[in-house]
Each structure stands twice: as C-alpha cells, then as structure tokens.
C-alpha cells in the first residue's frame with residue numbers, strides 16, 4: 001500500500017505587473033493505491049497546479065507532500081524512487097510525445113532508466129505494455145506519434161507511464177483533447193488498469209459526470225479552495241457547496257454522456 005499525502009498546500013504565483021495569484025489555498029487530500037480520486041473544477045481553479053506540484057515542476061509556497069510519510073526528497077535516489085512511484089499522463093498526447101522518436105523508444109526509455117527488467121527482456125516488456133493498453137505492438141512499435149490517432153497516442157502515454165511500474169498515476173484531463181468518440185475507451189482503460197494493477201489514480205477533470213463514474217472520492221476545487229471532498233456519490237447527491245450544485249447543473253446528464261459516448265465509439269480507436 002502506497003500513500004500520498006498532499007498536506008495543507010498553498011501555492012502563490014508571483015506575476016510580474018499583476019501581483020500575486022493564490023492558485024491553491026490550504027488544499028489537502030490523501031491518495032492511496034487501489035483508489036481513484038476525481039479532482040474536479042473549472043478552468044483556472046488550480047487543478048494543474050496540484051499536478052505540477054506532484055511532479056515537482058512547482059514547489060508549494062506552504063505545506064508539503066509526503067509519500068508514505070516522507071517528504072519528497074530534493075535529489076538523489078530518494079527523488080528517483082518518488083518519480084518511479086508516481087507517474088503522469090498529460091492532457092495533450094501530441095505535446096507529451098516526441099515527434100522524432102518511435103513508439104518503441106518512448107516506452108523503452110523508462111524501462112532502461114528505471115532498470116525495470118534486464119536489457120534482454122526490454123523488447124518483450126515493450127510489447128507487453130503496448131498490449132496492456134490495447135495497442136497492437138507490431139502495428140505501432142516502429143511508428144512515430146504523428147502516425148497514430150489521438151486516442152492511440154494517449155494509450156502510448158499511458159503505456160509509458162506504466163513502464164516504471166508506479167503505484168500512483170496522475171492523469172491531468174487525459175481525454176479532454178480527444179474526440180468525444182475516443183474518450184470513453186481511454187477512461188475505461190484507465191479504470192481497468194486501476195482495478196487490475198491496484199493503482200492509485202488522481203483523475204483530474206472539469207467534468208463531474210465522468211468523475212462520479214470513475215472515482216471513489218471526489219474533491220471539488222473552486223478558485224484554489226477545496227469546497228467539497230468525500231465519497232463520490234455523497235458529493236454529487238448531497239453537495240454542500242453552491243459551486244458544486246452549479247457544476248452539477250452545468251455538466252451533462254451522466255447517462256446521456258455514456259449513451260452518446262457508447263454510440264459514437266462504434267469501432268473507433
């Protein structure tokens with residue numbers, strides 16, 4: 001069991017000319033393996049700032065992040081271990097893959113860096129990972145990202161994230177740039193992986209309907225503050241905060257969402 005504590009984190013950005021932006025205000029949550037937390041909020045609410053702090057692109061102004069009770073080390077083996085334990089899937093599968101490298105290269109790299117398997121087994125492991133995300137290794141391995149569809153590219157990004165055998169996965173709006181017809185397939189894949197491999201997933205989205213469907217717990221962010229945090233059904237059915245009610249009114253009826261997605265997914269990848 002791996003536990004990640006995001007503890008009383010405040011993040012203030014200093015912006016030249018316009019002063020300070022309080023992107024996060026005393027936000028706390030605990031993510032454990034075998035669990036999905038849906039992090040929901042409108043654009044600008046602070047979601048990606050949480051992802052950036054977790055991947056150390058930013059540091060908290062106040063508060064801390066603990067992995068199994070230990071603050072994230074600043075360097076050395078401890079930091080490597082943290083990065084191996086927590087992997088990220090980004091919003092834009094085009095920007096996150098290198099256009100000059102093959103799919104094989106993308107998945108191989110973390111296997112080599114983290115020495116996940118002996119070098120003689122790397123090829124087989126790349127194939128296994130691609131199959132795991134429902135891609136045909138022979139069809140995609142030697143291709144480059146632009147030769148794949150958006151949905152296939154996002155599957156490659158997921159395979160790459162899984163290569164290091166992390167305990168936790170952070171997915172920042174992983175389907176918002178995909179065609180509607182491809183979204184449900186990728187979300188279902190993440191849900192399968194979560195269940196079968198016991199991953200802890202932080203699913204970041206602006207969509208309350210999929211958050212409810214795919215998450216055990218939901219946290220709603222509004223202007224950097226956690227206005228709601230609890231079991232998914234409680235948050236949706238008994239929202240305490242007016243903002244959550246607004247979000248709920250603005251999000252599509254979940255059943256409608258899944259009906260449409262299922263109809264449009266016919267044969268699409």
Ligand SMILES: Nc1ncnc2c1ncn2[C@@H]1O[C@H](COP(=O)(O)OP(=O)(O)O)[C@@H](O)[C@H]1O
Pocket residue numbers: 013014015021022023041042043044045046047048049050
């Ligand atoms: N590097 C940065 N410098 C200054 N302000 C930033 C920076 N990154 C994000 N912000 C601001 O912080 C707030 C939260 O942004 P973000 O975390 O990206 O929200 P979300 O992912 O929910 O859209 C926004 O007001 C945004 O403009």
Ligand SMILES: [Mg+2]
Pocket residue numbers: 047048049
């Ligand atoms: Mg964002």
